[in-house]
Every structure is written in structure tokens, then in C-alpha cells.
């Protein structure tokens with residue numbers, strides 16, 4: 001009997017947007033991927049970038065449709081490169097709906113751009129309205145400009161922790177050298193195809209972090225601590241018993257055998273050192 005020939009998978013059309021503060025490198029990441037080149041001169045995106053079309057008097061531009069192949073599926077991708085400047089909010093807000101993927105970018109040498117990631121999510125949520133659903137969107141966080149290592153102020157574990165605790169993909173990228181760009185887009189598109197094939201829901205492996213919110217919050221708190229008391233979460237002048245009790249609780253929460261959150265190993269070491277330092281001076 002003749003075996004049935006497998007039907008080719010239907011081609012897919014997807015919409016992707018870029019988000020993040022001005023000058024973090026959104027346009028350069030997209031150019032690096034689509035045009036395999038880097039533009040060092042900064043030209044602010046006016047509203048939305050229409051890629052190959054020249055800005056001139058048009059304020060709405062969109063990157064040309066790209067065709068990519070993911071597994072046996074052909075995908076047509078429209079990337080809308082959004083301007084990061086607050087001034088363009090009115091132009092941007094039109095573009096949030098019907099999006100399958102978001103490239104969320106910050107500059108590793110600019111703390112404000114990292115701190116602003118939450119407000120970008122808030123802007124999107126607000127524009128999608130009460131019925132909008134961000135769970136059916138794939139987010140990839142790009143920690144960009146890693147080539148400028150001298151100026152780096154947000155390290156990998158901090159960025160990864162933020163992204164993964166939200167169920168987002170995380171990549172370290174440099175639009176200048178091209179590092180991480182292709183890998184980022186490939187994984188991003190693959191996740192979007194998985195999402196479409198999964199009935200519009202983020203596949204379980206992507207949507208849930210492999211660590212708890214308590215672990216993530218504790219690591220962040222430890223990183224931001226000014227001294228050993230604060231690190232252990234006890235009042236200055238606390239007794240040996242209080243220090244040991246706090247230590248034991250943190251050790252259980254962050255022990256490398258139990259916790260896989262980015263930065264947990266450093267946080268655990270910091271807690272061990274803080275306890276040693278405090279006990280030296282407590283009678």
C-alpha cells in the first residue's frame with residue numbers, strides 16, 4: 001500500500017514588535033539580523049520603523065516582511081520597530097494589539113533602561129486593555145551592547161533573573177559584533193511557532209520559571225543590601241541566635257542544591273560571608 005505523503009505545514013504570518021528605552025539598540029538589533037550590518041550613527045526611530053523605507057516625511061514605517069523557516073514551517077514575520085522615546089507614545093500605542101512576539105531590549109551599561117522594563121510591560125498591558133492577554137505573547141529580553149564590557153552595570157544573572165522569573169526568554173546580545181543575535185531570533189521564532197501550535201498558549205516550559213518568586217525576590221534583596229545585617233534580614237545589633245536563625249532560613253531557600261535561580265550561587269555565598277562576619281563580632 002502506498003504510504004500517505006505528509007502535508008507540508010501551513011505557512012504562518014506573525015507580528016513582532018520591539019520595545020525598550022530610546023537608544024538601547026532596538027533598530028540596530030533588527031538591522032543586524034535582517035541586513036547583516038551595524039549602524040554606529042544614532043538615528044532616533046520616529047514613531048514606528050518601516051525598515052527599508054526611508055523616514056523622510058513618513059512617521060509610520062515598518063520593517064519589510066521577512067520569511068524564515070522554523071522546522072518544516074514557513075513563517076512570514078512583520079517586525080514593527082517601535083520608537084523608545086516617551087514623545088512617541090501616541091504613535092506606539094496603536095501597535096500593541098495582535099502581537100505574537102515582543103523583543104524587549106535594554107542596554108547593559110544603562111541601569112535606567114533595565115529599570116524601565118517593567119514600565120514597558122505596563123504600557124503594553126494598559127494599551128491592550130482589560131481583555132488583552134499577554135500570556136499568549138512570547139517575550140524575549142535582549143541584554144544589549146555586551147561588547148561595551150567596561151561600562152556594564154547590569155550583569156547577566158540580574159537580567160536573567162528578571163526575565164526568567166517572568167517566563168521570558170533571555171539573551172545577551174551585541175548588535176555591533178552580532179553576538180547572540182541569530183540565536184536569539186531563532187529561539188524566539190521557534191517559541192512563537194510552539195505557541196501557535198499550542199493553541200495560542202505559551203508552552204508550559206516557557207511560561208513557568210523553575211524557581212519561586214520568593215527565591216527571586218530574596219536574591220534581588222540580597223544584591224541590593226548595604227551591609228551584612230540587611231543581607232541576612234535582621235536588625236543591626238541582633239543576637240547570635242537571631243543571626244543563625246535568619247541564616248538557616250536563607251540557606252534552605254538558596255542552597256545551590258535546591259535553587260536554580262540565576263544569581264543564587266552568589267547570593268548564597270554572600271549570605272555565608274555575612275553570617276561569618278557578623279558572628280565574629282557578636283559575643
Ligand SMILES: Nc1nc2c(ncn2[C@@H]2O[C@H](COP(=O)(O)OP(=O)(O)OP(=O)(O)O)[C@@H](O)[C@H]2O)c(=O)[nH]1
Nearest residue numbers: 023024025026027028040042045084145174175176
Ligand atoms: N557598542 C554598541 N552600540 C550599539 C549597539 N546597538 C546599538 N548601538 C548604538 O546605540 C545607538 C542607538 O541604537 P538604535 O538601534 O538606534 O537604538 P533604538 O533603541 O532603536 O533607539 P530609538 O529609535 O530612539 O528607540 C546607536 O548609536 C547604535 O550605533 C551594540 O550592541 N553595541
